[in-house]
Amino acid sequence: MTSKHNERRFKEKIKAIQDTMFVLGGKWKLPVILSIYSGNKRFNDIAASIPGITNRVLSKELKHLEENLLISRTVIDDYPVRIEYTITDYCLTTEEVAAPLEKWGKIHQKKLRGKM
DSSP: OOHHHHHHHHHHHHHHHHHHHHHHOSSSHHHHHHHHHTTOOSHHHHHHHSTTOOHHHHHHHHHHHHHTTSEEEEEEOSSSOEEEEEEOTGGGGGHHHHHHHHHHHHHHHHHHTTOO
16 A cells, blocks of 8 residues: 555544544533433433533533534424424444443543552
8 A cells, every 4th residue: 555545544534533433522412312312302301411511511411412413302392392302313323432432431441540
């Protein structure tokens, strides 16, 4: 392989990782997904299930996840109007990313505590 080809592949790899981190990275996105996956469909239920998240941050994260097709927002025309969030089938593919992150995080926590 040429060095130009290797350089292109490296740049594509970096871009793919950056895209993943943009969509799933940060402190709150995966916890929001997990909360909805666990059955919390309404804003206040999601907020109550995630310690430390503010309403402003949750609102921003829900909008971001919806824009990236990971959750869907449904307005239920009732009195009062209700809004419910559900994960999409596409969102289930994030398990391929989340499971190794969870595994690594547990190992890292033990390492920091000096248990490895």
